[in-house]
Amino acid sequence: DGGITQSPKYLFRKEGQNVTLSCEQNLNHDAMYWYRQDPGQGLRLIYYSQIVNDFQKGDIAEGYSVSREKKESFPLTVTSAQKNPTAFYLCASKDRGGELFFGEGSRLTVL
């Protein structure tokens, strides 16, 4: 089945550690996105990539990094510079019609 796979679903991190969240899609979509959701807030854009080997910062990119070496993969690294990393992270890809398809999400908790 086509879709977006995020892993891990749950992740615990100690302060000062970097962690990487995986996002893989087999929908053949060019554009991919990372969002963060906090309680009572909408989805906020961290980074997005319109094409392989290219990505742009979103509204809250500080403390995060991404890579887009393959069309199917758009991993997000939460670095120790991110001051408040505990959140629900959502990866999405966009089809040519403009619709976003989301993964199941990854919940990161900093201990």
Added chain:
Amino acid sequence: DQQVKQNSPSLSVQEGRISILNCDYTNSMFDYFLWYKKYPAEGPTFLISISSIKDKNEDGRFTVFLNKSAKHLSLHIVPSQPGDSAVYFCAASAVGNQFYFGTGTSLTVIP
């Protein structure tokens, strides 16, 4: 500054009645609008969309209305069912640009 606003954080409706979820936006360049439904600890799923060339789009029990002059859109669900209980996000974008999401409205349909 929040470009897409959902001013009602929650809504309760009796089963069989109409649910009306509202969304306001500030950017007149937005020309594509979507509604997503989200269950806890899952990724959002696409519900319905509308482009700025239309003022209404219908899909089964779901209808989205767009009032461009008021910069307002609404999602009508009729008849509401208990399985519709979820958080609903509206999103908007301008051509080729990122999506902006509202903060969500939590709908509870009471059996």
